[in-house]
Amino acid sequence: xxxxxxxxxxxxxxxxxxxxxxxxxxxxxxxxxxxxxxxxxxxxxxxxxxxxxxxxxxxxxxxxxxxxxxxxxxxxxxxxxxxxxxxxxxxxxxxxxxxxxxxx
Numbered sequence: 001x002x003x004x005x006x007x008x009x010x011x012x013x014x015x016x017x018x019x020x021x022x023x024x025x026x027x028x029x030x031x032x033x034x035x036x037x038x039x040x041x042x043x044x045x046x047x048x049x050x051x052x053x054x055x056x057x058x059x060x061x062x063x064x065x066x067x068x069x070x071x072x073x074x075x076x077x078x079x080x081x082x083x084x085x086x087x088x089x090x091x092x093x094x095x096x097x098x099x100x101x102x103x104x
Contacts, residue, residue, distance in 0.1 A: 002047045002075070004040065006082045010071075013085035017069060036066045036085070043073065043080045 014036060022029035043049065043064070050062035050073065060074045065088065072084040 001078075002044050003079045004044050004082065005079060006040075010082045010085050014069070017085060017087060032066070032069070036069060036071060039064055039066045040071060040073075040082055047075050047080050 014033060018029040018033050021032060048062070050064040050071075052059075052061070053063050056063075056072075061072055061083070062075070063070050063072045065071070068088050070086050070088050071082060072086075073080050073082045075081075
């Protein structure tokens with residue numbers, strides 16, 4: 001089983017999304033956070049279950065989707081690093097993943 005490590009920036013990202021949703025619906029925000037954590041927890045058993053997005057071909061990054069969020073991660077040995085959480089309608093900024101991947 002892989003070890004999961006959330007970067008501080010990924011947790012901040014998730015918190016930002018949840019806070020925005022909570023402005024209108026606190027229950028929906030809480031539900032989203034729970035769904036994200038459940039989906040990410042599955043990566044401990046199936047780390048390669050996320051897809052490689054077309055924009056990230058040739059990189060070590062993968063993603064899982066929990067609408068309305070995309071969760072980006074990288075596998076190193078038996079460790080899964082959760083790097084970035086973003087709203088799916090936003091454009092991915094690849095350099096941000098590269099930067100967060102180095103900072104862990």
